[in-house]
Amino acid sequence: MGRAEKVVLAYSGGVDTSVCIPYLIHEWGVKEVITLAADLGQGEELKPIQEKALKCGAVESLVEDATEAFVKDYVFPAIQANTLYENRYPLSTALARPLIAKLLVDAAEKYGADAVAHGCTGKGNDQVRFDVAIMALNPNLKVLAPAREWGMSREETIAYGEKFGIESPVKKSSPYSIDRNLLGRSIEAGPLEDPMTEPPEEIYALTKAIADTPDEPEYVEIGFEKGIPVSINGNSLQPVALISQLNEIVGNHGVGRIDMIENRVVGIKSREIYETPALLVLIQAHRDLESLTLTGDVTRYKRGIEQTYGELIYQGLWYSPLKQALDGFIEKTQETVSGIVRIKLFKGNAVIVGRKSDNSIYTPDLATYGADDQFDHKAAEGFIYIWGLPTKVWSQKTRGF
Numbered sequence: 570m571g572r573a574e575k576v577v578l579a580y581s582g583g584v585d586t587s588v589c590i591p592y593l594i595h596e597w598g599v600k601e602v603i604t605l606a607a608d609l610g611q612g613e614e615l616k617p618i619q620e621k622a623l624k625c626g627a628v629e630s631l632v633e634d635a636t637e638a639f640v641k642d643y644v645f646p647a648i649q650a651n652t653l654y655e656n657r658y659p660l661s662t663a664l665a666r667p668l669i670a671k672l673l674v675d676a677a678e679k680y681g682a683d684a685v686a687h688g689c690t691g692k693g694n695d696q697v698r699f700d701v702a703i704m705a706l707n708p709n710l711k712v713l714a715p716a717r718e719w720g721m722s723r724e725e726t727i728a729y730g731e732k733f734g735i736e737s738p739v740k741k742s743s744p745y746s747i748d749r750n751l752l753g754r755s756i757e758a759g760p761l762e763d764p765m766t767e768p769p770e771e772i773y774a775l776t777k778a779i780a781d782t783p784d785e786p787e788y789v790e791i792g793f794e795k796g797i798p799v800s801i802n803g804n805s806l807q808p809v810a811l812i813s814q815l816n817e818i819v820g821n822h823g824v825g826r827i828d829m830i831e832n833r834v835v836g837i838k839s840r841e842i843y844e845t846p847a848l849l850v851l852i853q854a855h856r857d858l859e860s861l862t863l864t865g866d867v868t869r870y871k872r873g874i875e876q877t878y879g880e881l882i883y884q885g886l887w888y889s890p891l892k893q894a895l896d897g898f899i900e901k902t903q904e905t906v907s908g909i910v911r912i913k914l915f916k917g918n919a920v921i922v923g924r925k926s927d928n929s930i931y932t933p934d935l936a937t938y939g940a941d942d943q944f945d946h947k948a949a950e951g952f953i954y955i956w957g958l959p960t961k962v963w964s965q966k967t968r969g970f
């Protein structure tokens with residue numbers, strides 16, 4: 570008896586996921602492997618990957634274009650929630666995982682598979698995200714993770730693959746581990762494992778070095794509708810086009826790089842470099858528009874929700890009941906978050922220099938220091954008396970007045 574009869578495997582075309590195919594069949598007794606490669610805007614031709622899976626022994630090789638669903642159903646809610654894990658990482662890799670898990674589960678149900686599989690190792694966050702998302706979406710499916718158990722080194726993995734006609738990587742493989750999608754790139758390993766080593770310029774692909782950015786600032790206006798970005802400089806854009814155009818505009822000014830030590834779910838600290846130009850600026854702009862359109866108490870309360878929401882995404886709990894409940898809160902707060910934010914891009918900086926909204930609750934008559942001030946100054950006095958009363962009484966008691 571094998572571990573499963575029919576398996577849908579998340580497939581990237583790389584050595585590890587390719588080796589998973591013969592491994593599942595020959596070591597774990599799986600009868601049929603169906604592969605699934607998802608297009609999430611990583612800018613890679615998927616046709617060769619589709620063919621490669623069949624050559625490696627898959628009975629069926631699926632390719633899903635999921636870029637639009639990625640942006641609409643996973644990225645936009647994260648922007649509305651201003652999510653930055655540990656205050657910095659906009660979750661560009663993490664957000665793709667629940668979607669890939671959904672595609673795997675949908676395919677498993679369609680093709681009558683009894684298991685799904687992925688090529689994650691036992692050290693990362695992605696195994697947690699896949700496994701938990703899959704068990705949430707269909708608790709009856711088994712999850713197989715060969716690379717978590719096979720204990721082969723890189724060389725052994727390549728040698729194993731060669732036995733089944735899987736070519737070893739042609740060019741000398743890069744020392745880095747890179748994950749890429751429409752939102753940007755995550756880069757780790759190799760020389761970056763030393764936290765004191767400056768990331769070499771060659772690792773970046775979407776953001777210019779400051780020395781190469783334009784010598785003139787550029788202004789860009791982002792329009793939001795209920796917390797969702799809908800236009801750039803007055804031009805309405807579809808979700809995918811908006812993110813890719815904004816990546817170009819923002820990356821050209823060297824904005825969007827993050828170098829951080831982060832805390833993984835499995836307890837390990839790791840050093841990761843991100844370049845996510847559009848996403849970072851969208852979150853910054855969105856948060857700013859909220860400052861114009863939401864009351865102070867909602868804004869402050871939402872900050873706590875955002876922190877939790879980001880942790881849930883990072884920790885693989887996208888389909889959890891808590892995440893769904895917080896969705897209700899976030900969605901409600903977004904009803905009035907519509908308007909325009911103006912950003913100045915220059916030499917690695919994105920600075921918000923203006924914002925406007927039909928739903929603005931910024932009130933010039935109340936805010937002004939000029940002659941047309943409508944604020945009732947007299948009312949402040951009574952308010953402060955009551956506001957400070959408990960503190961005053963406490964002082965009288967404890968400090969002996």
Ligand code: ARG
Nearest residue numbers: 662663694746748755756757
């Ligand atoms: N640390 C990021 C996360 O857990 C990215 C993981 C993938 N990174 C990579 N370089 N392959 O979301």
